Amino acid sequence: MVNWFWKKRRQPRRTLAVRSRGDVGDATRVDFAELAPELNRFLGQAAYLQLGYFETLTRGIRATPELARKEALSRAAGAALDKHRGIVRVITERGEDPTELMLPFRENLDAFRRKTIGARQEETLLAVYLTAGMLDDFYLALASSYGETGERVAEILREDGAGGEIVSIIQQTIESDEEWRSLLSMWGRRLVGDTLLVCRGALRPERLAQDEQRIEPVYTELMGAHARRMDAMGLAS
Template identity: 30%
Template sequence: MSEAPASATPPSAPTDESYRAGAVDLLGALAYGALTAFERLADDAQKAPTLGDKIHMATMAAQQIAYFDRMRDRLKEFGVDVLVAMRPFHAPFDAFHEYTHPKDWYEGLLKAYVGDGIAADFYREVAAFVDPETRELVYEVLSDHGHDEFVVSQVRAGIEADPKLAGRLALWGRRLVGEALSQAQRVAADRDALTSLLTGTSDRPGLDLAAISRMFSRLVANHTKRMAKLGLQA
């Protein structure tokens, strides 16, 4: 069983400066992530092999806009414009998507399942250290609404129809996990406020280096479980 994200009990008031900047970064990252997810899901919908698949992808894309609106509203409560909060994440997110552009329907599905899955795990870990209201919103935004099972059924059916697909998707999954972990580490390194949520401050507990190492081990372990659920080698 994987280790659960660590928890903390930060003040609930969004004006507390000991973690306010980190919470804004977290919401900004997720807001920009929702926008890019909307674009990718809408693009995947155009590649969908059936009308039912297209409807599913379009529904998931619309959900991302609803999430964006929720995070924009929460940022307003912090007194921060969503455009300002998202700005630091344009370059790393756009670079990730440029390096991992899917070639077909199955690669797009795997990217959403694997790449977004690792990112969601990372931001859940960070959310353990923000105020309860923000944490609840983050957990809700990052929860699965049936898309994981859709991806699993689609990929397994594709592999059953064409066994050679498994090898190609396994290689694609390894590339995705490498790029996603690099992105998470790059974002954490570039954003001191976000990192301070994990490491803590003089008056607020956080994770030490060993705990942070275990956190990244959990990200890899969860990735391995996802790939196994697809019937693929991690």
């Protein structure tokens, strides 16, 4: 799950390491100090990602005729917007302009979102749930490189949200017609490559070529958490 997408409940405090949501055991730890981007780049990209999820979910609300689903998506969209506003608040308190920090990532992240918008709304919702989960985990790991500011962003990313609403929609869809299971399983697997490219693009390119092996354990953790999210919904990963 995506932390801003889980049902609201108290969870153990998470350490700054890549792991699946709710997993309180040991996780692979990676020193990102030399790979992590400069702080403003980290903040701008993290803020724009959450804004993008809000936009995608808001469009879903407009396209949904069912009132119950509209309400569920509104809660998920609100959680994404809260995270965006939280990161923007961190940026402004540092005396920076949030728009200027986010603007360099608009083109690439909008292209990423277009790739993860499915032909059917259920595919798009699954994409939001799964990609936000992977990217929230990744940014939690990166946050450990930025001291107090990173900890503030980590706290924002750990906030509970309404992901359970999206999971319920996906599960109800599968129960209504078993053919959805194979379709959504295939779609979920297709999301991994593009999401990992976003992660890779967030790192310092000049150091990445030298430290390729350092990032591999993180990719392994992200894909493992992705598989667990898929399995929890009854989808083959």
